[in-house]
Amino acid sequence: MAFREINSKMVEATLSPGQRLFSQRGAMLAYKGEVSFTPNIQGGQGGIASMIGRRVAGEATPLMTVEGSGTVLFGHGGHHIQVINLTGETLYVEADRLLAFDGTLQQGTMFMGSQGGVMGMVRGQVTGQGLFTTTLRGHGAVAVMAHGGVIEVPITPQRPVHVDPQAYVAHHGDVRNKLSTALGWRDMVGRGSGEAFQLELSGSGAVYVQASEEKL
Numbered sequence: 001m002a003f004r005e006i007n008s009k010m011v012e013a014t015l016s017p018g019q020r021l022f023s024q025r026g027a028m029l030a031y032k033g034e035v036s037f038t039p040n041i042q043g044g045q046g047g048i049a050s051m052i053g054r055r056v057a058g059e060a061t062p063l064m065t066v067e068g069s070g071t072v073l074f075g076h077g078g079h080h081i082q083v084i085n086l087t088g089e090t091l092y093v094e095a096d097r098l099l100a101f102d103g104t105l106q107q108g109t110m111f112m113g114s115q116g117g118v119m120g121m122v123r124g125q126v127t128g129q130g131l132f133t134t135t136l137r138g139h140g141a142v143a144v145m146a147h148g149g150v151i152e153v154p155i156t157p158q159r160p161v162h163v164d165p166q167a168y169v170a171h172h173g174d175v176r177n178k179l180s181t182a183l184g185w186r187d188m189v190g191r192g193s194g195e196a197f198q199l200e201l202s203g204s205g206a207v208y209v210q211a212s213e214e215k216l
Helices: 047-057 117-127
Strands: 003-007 010-015 020-024 028-040 063-074 080-093 098-102 106-111 132-146 150-155 161-163 168-181 197-210
Touching: 003 080, 010 020, 010 028, 010 080, 010 098, 063 098, 080 197, 132 168, 132 197, 150 161, 150 168
Parallel strands: none
Antiparallel strands: 003 010, 010 063, 020 063, 020 098, 028 063, 080 132, 080 168, 098 132, 106 132, 150 197, 161 197, 168 197
16 A cells, blocks of 8 residues: 655545555544544554553554545644655654554564664663654555654665754664764863764664654
């Protein structure tokens, strides 16, 4: 299933019988056809055990199951929407940034400490994203929300990418991420550049960066 971008703040999904998708509750703007919207108490794929894991991790954004035959328009809060098409890789994204995603994608939760060790956990605290993040894996499309526009920045083994933690939206691929610091004496006395912390992403993949340092 693919999402068609109507404009920067609305996407359209076309549903056929037997298909389904998950969206954030209340994100439906309009629809045509025979389409149903059902609260999903499990929060997407993975069953009850996965649901409990996401709730413990604080990654259990209320979702609804969308099924039927027709087209549905999605948008939320006037946020910018970026469609990301996955071809077998894993997308790492905060649950509250998910607008809608293909029902065939496998949803999970990842402990930040598993990428970057202690600094991975520190990163979660510095960015306000907590100690866990949501993962979506497989073949399908994901619509994520951001402030302002979003650009996709390629990550190659020879050229790591450094991102302001507040401007980070999501990433995919075989990527390691860690928090890097550039604290100097000027930062200690309040005369620094204001860019003391950055996320360093290395490996092969891409990172999505929003045009704002404001979280959703």
